[in-house]
Amino acid sequence: xxxxxxxxxxxxxxxxxxxxxxxxxxxxxxxxxxxxxxxxxxxxxxxxxxxxxxxxxxxxxxxxxxxxxxxxxxxxxxxxxxxxxxxxxxxxxxxxxxxxxxxxxxxxxxxxxxxxxxxxxxxxxxxxxxxxxxxxxxxxxxxxxxxxxxxxxxxxxxxxxxxxxxxxxxxxxxxxxxxxxxxxxxxxxxxxxxxxxxxxxxxxxxxxxxxxxxxxxxxxxxxxxxxxxxxxxxxxxxxxxxxxxxxxxxxxxxxxxxxxxxxxxxxxxxxxxxxxxxxxxxxxxxxxxxxxxxxxxxxxxxxxxxxxxxxxxxxxxxxxxxxxxxxxxxxxxxxxxxxxxxxxxxxxxxxxxxxxxxxxxxxxxxxxxxxxxxxxxxxxxxxxxxxxxxxxxxxxxxxxxxxxxxxxxxxxxxxxxxxxxxxxxxxxxxxxxxxxxxxxxxxxxxxxxxxxxxxxxxxxxxxxxxxxxx
Amino acid sequence: xxxxxxxxxxxxxxxxxxxxxxxxxxxxxxxxxxxxxxxxxxxxxxxxxxxxxxxxxxxxxxxxxxxxxxxxxxxxxxxxxxxxxxxxxxxxxxxxxxxxxxxxxxxxxxxxxxxxxxxxxxxxxxxxxxxxxxxxxxxxxxxxxxxxxxxxxxxxxxxxxxxxxxxxxxxxxxxxxxxxxxxxxxxxxxxxxxxxxxxxxxxxxxxxxxxxxxxxxxxxxxxxxxxxxxxxxxxxxxxxxxxxxxxxxxxxxxxxxxxxxxxxxxxxxxxxxxxxxxxxxxxxxxxxxxxxxxxxxxxxxxxxxxxxxxxxxxxxxxxxxxxxxxxxxxxxxxxxxxxxxxxxxxxxxxxxxxxxxxxxxxxxxxxxxxxxxxxxxxxxxxxxxxxxxxxxxxxxxxxxxxxxxxxxxxxxxxxxxxxxxxxxxxxxxxxxxxxxxxxxxxxxxxxxxxxxxxxxxxxxxxxxxxxxxx
Numbered sequence: 001x002x003x004x005x006x007x008x009x010x011x012x013x014x015x016x017x018x019x020x021x022x023x024x025x026x027x028x029x030x031x032x033x034x035x036x037x038x039x040x041x042x043x044x045x046x047x048x049x050x051x052x053x054x055x056x057x058x059x060x061x062x063x064x065x066x067x068x069x070x071x072x073x074x075x076x077x078x079x080x081x082x083x084x085x086x087x088x089x090x091x092x093x094x095x096x097x098x099x100x101x102x103x104x105x106x107x108x109x110x111x112x113x114x115x116x117x118x119x120x121x122x123x124x125x126x127x128x129x130x131x132x133x134x135x136x137x138x139x140x141x142x143x144x145x146x147x148x149x150x151x152x153x154x155x156x157x158x159x160x161x162x163x164x165x166x167x168x169x170x171x172x173x174x175x176x177x178x179x180x181x182x183x184x185x186x187x188x189x190x191x192x193x194x195x196x197x198x199x200x201x202x203x204x205x206x207x208x209x210x211x212x213x214x215x216x217x218x219x220x221x222x223x224x225x226x227x228x229x230x231x232x233x234x235x236x237x238x239x240x241x242x243x244x245x246x247x248x249x250x251x252x253x254x255x256x257x258x259x260x261x262x263x264x265x266x267x268x269x270x271x272x273x274x275x276x277x278x279x280x281x282x283x284x285x286x287x288x289x290x291x292x293x294x295x296x297x298x299x300x301x302x303x304x305x306x307x308x309x310x311x312x313x314x315x316x317x318x319x320x321x322x323x324x325x326x327x328x329x330x331x332x333x334x335x336x337x338x339x340x341x342x343x344x345x346x347x348x349x350x351x352x353x354x355x356x357x358x359x360x361x362x363x364x365x366x367x368x369x370x371x372x373x374x375x376x377x378x379x380x381x382x383x384x385x386x387x388x389x390x391x392x393x394x395x396x397x398x399x400x401x402x403x404x405x406x407x408x409x410x411x412x413x414x415x416x417x418x419x420x421x422x423x424x425x426x427x428x429x430x431x432x433x434x435x436x437x438x439x440x441x442x443x444x445x446x447x448x449x450x451x452x453x454x455x456x457x458x459x460x461x462x463x464x465x466x467x468x469x470x
Numbered sequence: 471x472x473x474x475x476x477x478x479x480x481x482x483x484x485x486x487x488x489x490x491x492x493x494x495x496x497x498x499x500x501x502x503x504x505x506x507x508x509x510x511x512x513x514x515x516x517x518x519x520x521x522x523x524x525x526x527x528x529x530x531x532x533x534x535x536x537x538x539x540x541x542x543x544x545x546x547x548x549x550x551x552x553x554x555x556x557x558x559x560x561x562x563x564x565x566x567x568x569x570x571x572x573x574x575x576x577x578x579x580x581x582x583x584x585x586x587x588x589x590x591x592x593x594x595x596x597x598x599x600x601x602x603x604x605x606x607x608x609x610x611x612x613x614x615x616x617x618x619x620x621x622x623x624x625x626x627x628x629x630x631x632x633x634x635x636x637x638x639x640x641x642x643x644x645x646x647x648x649x650x651x652x653x654x655x656x657x658x659x660x661x662x663x664x665x666x667x668x669x670x671x672x673x674x675x676x677x678x679x680x681x682x683x684x685x686x687x688x689x690x691x692x693x694x695x696x697x698x699x700x701x702x703x704x705x706x707x708x709x710x711x712x713x714x715x716x717x718x719x720x721x722x723x724x725x726x727x728x729x730x731x732x733x734x735x736x737x738x739x740x741x742x743x744x745x746x747x748x749x750x751x752x753x754x755x756x757x758x759x760x761x762x763x764x765x766x767x768x769x770x771x772x773x774x775x776x777x778x779x780x781x782x783x784x785x786x787x788x789x790x791x792x793x794x795x796x797x798x799x800x801x802x803x804x805x806x807x808x809x810x811x812x813x814x815x816x817x818x819x820x821x822x823x824x825x826x827x828x829x830x831x832x833x834x835x836x837x838x839x840x841x842x843x844x845x846x847x848x849x850x851x852x853x854x855x856x857x858x859x860x861x862x863x864x865x866x867x868x869x870x871x872x873x874x875x876x877x878x879x880x881x882x883x884x885x886x887x888x889x890x891x892x893x894x895x896x897x898x899x900x901x902x903x904x905x906x907x908x909x910x911x912x913x914x915x916x917x918x919x920x921x922x923x924x925x926x927x928x929x930x931x932x933x934x935x936x937x938x939x940x
Contacts, residue, residue, distance in 0.1 A: 164504035
C-alpha cells in the first residue's frame with residue numbers, strides 16, 4: 001500500500017501545473033555538458049593546480065601558491081567577486097623520506113619496506129624505533145590483548161578494506177577508524193609505535209597517508225602507514241617468526257599554526273542576491289603527490305560552475321558561490337571559519353554542495369536533507385539529470401566541509417562519482433594529474449553546474465514551495 | 471495523460487501477485503557481486519588471455535592459443551559441456567612495422583609519424599608510396615572535390631570524434647564511416663593511398679587500427695591510420711605547404727582463409743534445457759596490443775557467469791550458454807557460423823546478451839527487443855539491478871555478434887559500461903591488461919551474471935507471460 005501511496009503522490013506532482021519546462025532545461029543542460037566536454041577548461045586548471053602546487057598541505061608554501069593561482073583562475077573566468085577568507089591552520093611537515101625495515105635473524109631477513117608517516121604524527125628519535133611487533137586486525141583485537149604483552153612493542157594494525165563492499169567509501173569508513181585512533185589506543189597500553197596497513201583497495205607498493213589523532217592525556221607515539229603489499233609480507237613473516245623486529249624512522253613534526261585562506265568567489269544573484277547556492281571542494285591536499293583526485297577534481301568541479309555559467313551567459317537569480325576550503329585533510333579549519341562567518345553574514349544558504357570524491361565518472365548526488373526535500377529532488381531533478389547519466393539521488397550523505405553548514409542550510413549534498421577506483425589513488429604518491437581522465441572530470445563539472453542551474457531556477461524543495469505561495 | 475496511463479500500469483504491475491521476490495533476489499545478487507569482487511577470478515583469466523594470447527587476430531596462432539586456453543578455463547570453472555565450433559576466418563597479417571613521414575622542402579621538414587595499417591588493407595610497394603596530400607573532413611568533402619585534383623594523390627581523412635557527444639559510441643558511429651570506406655571511395659577518383667585520422671577520443675601518439683573495406687570493382691589502394699597528434703601536425707603543415715608530400719610503407723597482406731573456432735560452453739538447464747540464455751564476447755582482437763578492453767573484458771564477463779553460478783551453487787532452469795565468438799573484428803564469421811547452427815539446432819534462444827564495450831564500470835544493459843519486452847525489463851529488472859548501480863535499461867542497442875540472432879531471439883542485449891574512456895584504448899597499442907581495473911571488470915561480470923540469473927528465474931517478458939498462463 002505504501003507503494004500505491006507514493007505513486008499517487010507522483011501522479012499529483014506530474015499532473016500539477018508546476019511541471020518543469022523539461023525541454024528548455026534539457027537543452028540548456030545539454031549545452032553545459034557540450035561546453036565542458038568540448039573546451040576542457042577545467043582540465044587545464046587541474047594541470048595548473050597539480051603541477052604548480054602539488055604537495056599543497058595546509059600551512060605549506062605550496063598551499064599559498066594554490067590559493068593565489070586558483071583565485072586568479074576564478075577572476076579570469078568571470079566571478080563578480082573573489083576574496084580570500086582568513087583561517088589559522090595546523091602546520092605539519094613530513095621532513096626526510098621515511099625508512100622502515102622488517103628484521104628477522106631466523107628468517108635471514110632485513111627487508112626495506114615502503115612506509116609514510118601518518119599525518120599529524122610525531123617523528124621518531126633520530127635513529128628510529130625498533131621493537132617486536134604485535135599484529136591486530138582492528139581495535140577490538142587490540143583491546144583483547146594482555147596489556148603487559150603490548151608494552152614496548154610496535155602495534156601493527158592490519159585490517160583491510162572489505163573488497164565485497166560495492167560503494168568503496170563505505171569500505172573506507174569501515175576501516176579508517178584504526179588509522180585515526182591507532183597511536184592513541186596503542187599508547188594507552190604502552191606500545192612505542194604503530195604501523196597501519198594503508199587504507200587502500202589494492203595490494204600494491206604505495207603507502208597511503210591520512211590523518212590520525214592524539215589524546216592529550218596519553219603519551220604520543222609515532223605512526224606510519226605501510227603499503228598493502230608490505231603489510232602482507234609483514235603479516236606472513238610474523239607467522240614464521242613472531243619475534244621479528246620492525247624498525248622505522250620518521251622526522252615529521254607539527255610547527256606552530258600559520259595563517260591561510262579559503263578562496264571564495266561569487267556570481268551575484270540578479271533577483272535574490274541574499275540567497276546563496278554554495279559549491280565547494282578543498283584546496284589543501286596531502287603531501288604525497290599532487291592531490292589530483294583528492295581534491296583537485298573537486299576544486300575544478302566547483303570553479304567550473306562559474307566558467308560554464310559565464311561561457312553560456314547563464315544569469316543566476318540567486319548568488320552562486322564557489323568556496324575552495326583550506327585544511328579539509330587535517331583540521332577542517334577552513335570549513336569552520338566559513339561556517340562561523342556564514343552564520344553571521346545575514347545571507348540565506350539554500351544549498352551547499354561538495355565535490356570531494358574524485359574526478360571519476362559522476363553518477364549523481366548524495367543528499368543530506370529532509371525527506372520532503374529528498375522527494376522533491378528525486379522526483380523533479382532526477383529525471384532531467386538522468387538523461388545525462390548523473391541523476392542518481394538515491395544515496396544519503398553530504399560532505400566533510402559543507403557539513404559544518406548543516407544547521408543553517410536545508411540542503412547539504414555531495415557529487416557522487418563512481419567510487420571503484422578512488423582508493424587506488426587516495427592519499428598516495430599516484431594521485432597525480434595523469435590519472436584523471438579529462439572527459440570524466442568534465443562530466444563532473446557539467447553535472448555540478450547543471451544541478452546548480454536547476455537549484456537556482458527552481459529552488460530547493462522548501463524554498464520553491466514558499467515562492468509558489470507568494 | 472500518457473504519464474498517468476503509465477503510472478496506472480505500474481500500479482497494476484506492482485500490486486499483482488506476480489511481484490518479484492525482491493528480497494531473496496537482492497540477497498542472491500548481492501552474493502554474486504560479493505563473490506566477484508572478493509575473489510577476482512575473472513581478472514586472473516583476463517591476465518592469462520592478455521599475456522599468453524595478446525595479439526590474437528583471427529587466423530593467427532595466438533587466436534588458436536586463446537581458443538584452447540579459454541576452453542580450459544571454462545571446463546575448470548565447471549561448464550557441463552565445452553566444445554569448439556568450426557568457422558573459416560580471414561587471415562590478414564600486418565607484416566613489418568609501418569613507417570610514415572611528412573616531407574616538405576619549403577618547411578625543411580622530414581618528420582616520422584606514427585601510423586598503422588588499417589585492418590584488411592593491402593600493403594604498399596616495397597619502397598612505400600609518396601604523394602601530395604588532400605585533406606578532407608569526411609566523405610562529403612571528398613565527393614565535392616574535382617576528380618582530376620585527386621588523381622595520383624594521397625587522401626587524408628581528418629574527421630574527428632565529436633567530443634561533445636556524451637555517449638562515446640555514438641561519436642564513434644558518427645566518425646567510423648570514413649575509416650571503413652576511406653580507400654574504396656578515394657580510389658574511385660584515382661587516389662593512390664589514404665591516411666585516416668585515428669578514431670579516438672584524445673590527441674595522443676597512438677594510431678588506432680580497425681577494419682576497412684574494398685569494393686571488388688574498384689582498384690585496391692593501401693590505407694593507414696595516423697595518430698590524432700600526427701593528424702593535427704599533418705593538417706597544420708598542409709596549411710603552410712599544400713604541396714608537402716606524405717610517404718608511407720606497409721607490408722600487410724591477406725592470406726587464404728583458415729580454420730578457426732568459436733568456444734561454446736553450457737550449463738545445462740535443469741527444467742527447460744531447450745531454452746537458451748546466451749552470453750558472449752569476442753575472442754579475437756586486433757594485433758596492436760592485448761585486446762584487454764576489446765574484448766578481453768567481454769570474454770571474461772561472459773565466462774564468469776559460469777564461474778559465479780558454480781561457485782554459488784545456482785542451478786539454472788534454462789540452459790546458460792557462453793559463446794566466445796571468433797572474428798568479430800574483421801568478418802564476424804564466428805557469429806554467422808553460430809547463428810546458422812542455432813537456427814537448425816531446435817533450441818529456443820530466449821535472450822542473447824553481448825559484452826563488447828570494455829571493462830569499465832557497468833551502468834546497465836542496452837535493449838533490442840519489442841516495446842512490451844522493454845517495459846517488462848525496465849519495470850521488473852531495473853529496480854533490482856539499480857541497487858547495485860547496474861539497472862540502466864534506457865538505451866537501445868544490442869551487439870555485433872548477437873545481432874545475427876535477431877530473427878530467432880526476442881531479446882538481444884548488450885552490457886553497457888560507462889563509455890568515457892573506451893576510445894582512449896580501442897584498437898591501439900595501449901589496450902593492455904594493466905589498463906583494466908579489477909573492480910570495474912568484476913562489477914561487469916557480476917552485472918551480467920545477475921541479469922542472466924533474473925532471466926533464468928523469470929524469463930523474458932514474452933516467455934514469462936506464457937508460463938504464467940499455464
